[in-house]
Amino acid sequence: MSPILSVRGLTVCYPNADQPAVDGVGFDLEPGATIAVVGESGSGKSTVALALSRLLNPAVSIRADALTFEGRDLLGLRREALRRLRARRIAMIFQSPFGSWNPSRTIGAQLVDGLRAAGLWPDRRERLLELLKRVGIDDPERRLGDYPHRFSGGMLQRAMIAGALVTEPSLLVADEPTSALDATVQAEILEILDELRKEQNLALMxxxxDLGVVARVAQHTLVLYRGQVVESGPTAALYRHAGHPYTQGLLAAVPRLEGPRKTPLPAMPQGTATRGGCVFASRCPRAEDLCRTSAPSPRHLNGTDVACHFAEDVRREPIWRW
Ligand SMILES: Nc1ncnc2c1ncn2[C@@H]1O[C@H](COP(=O)(O)OP(=O)(O)OP(=O)(O)O)[C@@H](O)[C@H]1O
Ligand SMILES: [Mg+2]
Structure with missing residues (x-):
């Protein structure tokens, strides 16, 4: 099967930044599959998402060896073609349920705007109502007349998902769609997203x-650190044989059912950027001189691609237990 989205060497620089926010990222996404992009705050996750749908300000530099969606070069698309693509084929949902809605207009009016932009109003009216029910909004016809403040955060996020999927996109990019919500609602919403992915053969990014949040639904995971992919692979392999100290740290920070939530990445102080060496060297307890002078290229090892000079040792003797 050919991938719906293919990314190679994606590099994004914000104006006046001294290093790229995204640095050489590459991955493929198959139709109907889910990829998780994980990393701490500032690792470049949202920048990857925004670069894919070219929602970044034109002053931001985006380069890539390849950036193709459904066989088309995203970087070469003209404005109108890009607008059509974003209205119909690529949908995005963001973290803040409140920030994504205009407080002074009804939920229904805002959902209709999206359909109008895609040229699908009023044809998809029934489908919208169906989807709203499907994501857990009872009596949708009445609720569409409500203003956002009458909805809970979870309800706004459900309505956002219905609005995003009603155009039948082939790719949904969900940037921390549940992190503002409590754990139960978070799990329900991920479950709904996963079901709709299967039903609509939707590719999901x-x-x-939080690696724990995405592990249940993503077949493939990409771990970002300072804009670089430090490890990637099938999620199950990443869990079982994490070979990068940073992946191990993220896994150790995943909250457990049987214990209290661990402090995120307890033993990793914030590091400074190391020029020429491994991006993680200044935070890594395992780092040696080699790590500070030479950047490791990703290597395939026991199921994952890992960019660490000492991945074999790290895998044998994990730095953080999870
Ligand atoms: N508009 C901007 N202008 C300049 N720098 C930016 C801008 N947006 C993000 N950055 C920088 O780019 C880097 C990556 O940021 P990004 O928002 O992509 O990270 P993230 O992984 O999504 O973080 P978070 O988990 O906090 O959402 C950070 O160093 C950030 O400071
Ligand atoms: Mg972000």
């Missing part, structure tokens, strides 16, 4: 700072 799920962004999260």
């Amino acid at each position: 799920l962004i999260s700072h």
Whole structure:
């Protein structure tokens, strides 16, 4: 099967930044599959998402060896073609349920705007009502007349998902779609997203700072650190044989059912950027001189691609237990 989205060497620089926010990122996404992009705050997750739908300000530099969606070069698309693509084929939902809605207009009016922009109003009216029910909004016809303040955060996020999927996109990029919500609602919403993915053969890119949240639904995971992919692979392999100290740290920070939530990345102080060496060297307890002078290229090892000079040792003797 050919990938719906293919990314190679994606590099994004904000104006006046001294290093790229996204640095050489590459991955493929198959139709109907889910990829998780994880990393701490500032690792470049949202920048990857925004670069894909070219929602970044034109002053931001985006380069890539390849950036193709449904076989088309996203970087070469003209404004109108890009607008059509974003209205119909690529949908995005963001973290803040409140920030994504205009407080002075009804939920229904805002959902209709999206359909109008896609040229699908009023044809998809029934489908919208169906989807709203499907994501857990009872009596949708009445609720569409409500203003956002009458909805809870979870309800706004459900309505956002219905609005995003009613155009039948082939890719949904969800940037921390549940991190503002409590754990039960978070799990319900991920479950709904996963079901709709299967029903609509939707490819899903799920962004999260919490590996635990995405592990249940993503077949493939990409771990970002300072804009670089430090490890990627099938999620199950990443869990079982994390070979990068940073992945191990993220896994150790995942909250457990049987215990209290661990402090995120307890033993990793914030590091400074190391020029020429491994991006993680200044935070890594395992780092040696080699790590500070030479950047490791990703290597395939026991199921994952890992960019660490000492991945074999790290895998044998994990730095953080999870
Ligand atoms: N508009 C901007 N202008 C300049 N720098 C930016 C801008 N947006 C993000 N950055 C920088 O780019 C880097 C990556 O940021 P990004 O928002 O992509 O990270 P993130 O992984 O999504 O973080 P979070 O988990 O906090 O959402 C950070 O160093 C950030 O400071
Ligand atoms: Mg972000």
